[in-house]
Amino acid sequence: MPFPSAVLVRQGQSITGSYNRIQALASGSASTVSAHITGLRDGNGNSFSLGSGIATALFLPPGTVMELMITSASLDATSAPVLFYTI
Numbered sequence: 001m002p003f004p005s006a007v008l009v010r011q012g013q014s015i016t017g018s019y020n021r022i023q024a025l026a027s028g029s030a031s032t033v034s035a036h037i038t039g040l041r042d043g044n045g046n047s048f049s050l051g052s053g054i055a056t057a058l059f060l061p062p063g064t065v066m067e068l069m070i071t072s073a074s075l076d077a078t079s080a081p082v083l084f085y086t087i
Contacts, residue, residue, distance in 0.1 A: 006083045014039070014074040021067045021085035024060035035060040036076035043069030 009015050024035035037058040040048040048058075060066070062080060075082060 004085045006085045008081055008083055009073075009075055010081045011075050011079045012077045014072065015084055016072040017084075017086065018043070019070045019084040019086050021065065022060075022070065022073075023066075023083040023085070024062050024064045025081045025083060026062040027080035033062070033078070033080045035062075035064070035082045036079040037073050037082065038076060039072060039074040040070060041072040043071060045071055 004021070007015060007017075007019075022035075022037070027033040035058075037060070038056065040058060042048060057076075060082075070084065073082075073084070
């Protein structure tokens with residue numbers, strides 16, 4: 001079983017690659033700051049959609065872990081840091 005590797009992305013940064021899990025982290029003493037992820041693209045390079053509309057942003061409270069295929073994403077300037085995992 002391979003060990004996962006992770007990339008830490010901080011506020012205002014973007015990432016590209018192949019990732020299958022994200023985890024929102026706490027931001028210093030402000031543990032109520034959510035991760036604000038924009039520009040999400042799936043494993044095929046398509047924008048994420050929710051029902052009939054495009055998902056323009058995803059807000060995750062600290063500690064949230066989601067498993068989904070991502071090829072690119074950006075964090076808002078006010079976002080908590082996010083770990084992007086690949087296995």
